[in-house]
Amino acid sequence: MLATEDLALVRGGREVISGLSLALAPGRIVALVGPNGAGKSSLLMGLAGLIAPARGSVSLDGEVLAGLSPKARARALGYLPQEGALAWDVAVEVLVALGRLPWGDRGSAAIEAALGALDLLHLRRRPVSALSGGERARALLARVLAGEPRWILADEPLAALDLAHQLALLAHLRACADAGQGVVMVLHDLALAMNHADHVVVLDEGRLAAQGPPAEALTEEVIARVWSVRAHWLGPPGARALVSTGLP
């Protein structure tokens, strides 16, 4: 269980998350959604232990995150930042092996497993600069998987991917959740959250606006209140599309 208790996060002198209490269970895909500036990325960093709480706490299976050693925290929580720029143009397998840094072993079977799971074995020696956008996103996720974290915390992993690659990456994340890992990802596309998440957390100006199964958390009323947009869901459950009809 990854939980926050009356959490407040401050970045750049501004409180970006206020009084947030959440309890997220592993084995599910959790989508963090909200308008720009709602605090989604900050919350994800807070859950990853990268921003110290100004108030309240984040805990992992009952242990306060701030009390864990950086290594123990790094082994449990895999964080995939939104910005995937790499300083050096390394080969795919070198990138993926970086995921083993918290464990201190570079030749591990976990690297092979991560390369295999994301269909990267044939690209393992290719420099990252020579990958397509979809291959690159897979390689960056494989780096997180190679660390065998209990939780995968991904900031907009589907941004900049076309439809087919979005679905392929979602299938990988689903497999991780089915295998018992916790998956939390920031999403902008509400239809992806509606159709693919098990649990949706809606943030608005740093506060919890709604949470629950997608159909309960992402109602047209919530969308109107949080995003200030009139919108309607069309289509059957699991294949719903959101049509926005204008500003209220």
Add this chain to the structure above:
Amino acid sequence: MSRASLAFAALLALLVPLSLLAGRVLIAPWAEGPANAALILAELRAPRAALALVIGAGLGAAGAAMQGYLRNSLADPGLFGIAPMAALGAVASFWARPLLPAALADWALPGLALAGAGLGMAALALIAGRSTSDGAGGAGSGIALFTLAGLMLASLAGALTALAITLAPNAFALSEIVLWLNGALTDRSWREVALAAPLVLAGIAVLLRAAPALDALTLGEAAARSLGVDARRLLLLLVVGVGLTVGASVAVAGIIGFVGLIVPHLVRPLTDRLPSSLLVPSALAGAALVLAADSLVRILPLVTELRLGIALSLIGAPFFGYLLMKMRRGLV
């Protein structure tokens, strides 16, 4: 040992004997040497070669570490305040020396240069080590602050050094300072080797401790911290490692620029490009570059020997320009 390390170790095995032969007089097993050949070898050329190896290794490793830390292949340890601070300390010794007892006067220059480097390290750690860790990035983040603090120190030390030059007590001191600032290995003895070698080796050992964290930085600051990197510990390792290697180099040889910039560049394509794979081969390649350059300035047919620092800058500056051109085309 990696392929790149082996290659540069082999190059060194070739260069070291060659550099012992090279100089004003040729000393070779096959030729009739001067009567004092053994003395020249033991007291002049061997310590000079050893010092070139030590300094080159330190500057090469420091450059590789700095480029890894700043995630930028155009970073040079000389840009970040420690070398100019060490030089300022050395220049101050030209004033301090007449005031010191004779026994201490000989140590005034390296001692004050090391003190300057230490002061620079402390200032860097104090300014950049207290940066906020709210992950907001920008100028408040550790690495950006470190760079800016380094540039501030470098310009302050440069200004004070220039002031010291304009206020030189006499023309002799003036020419001595200016000459000294352009690094060289001329007339160095085992004394300088004994001073610099332990410090440089300790510095390289500290930088090697930072290697896994530098690898993690490949993914950016936030991802590196999520992999368990302690940003403050990394900054401290870097400051101490670069301070020891660069400070010791400046203390015994003056300012020798561009080695830390050029060497990691030449070595990187031979490795998997991670900073950890770059440190040891860069140390070996740095040693080879400084040794080769110093041997070359010895045999150039000039009236006075070309200063090593000037020679390396003459090679380094165009190389830097070449890197900029390459970067403009998006190839770096």
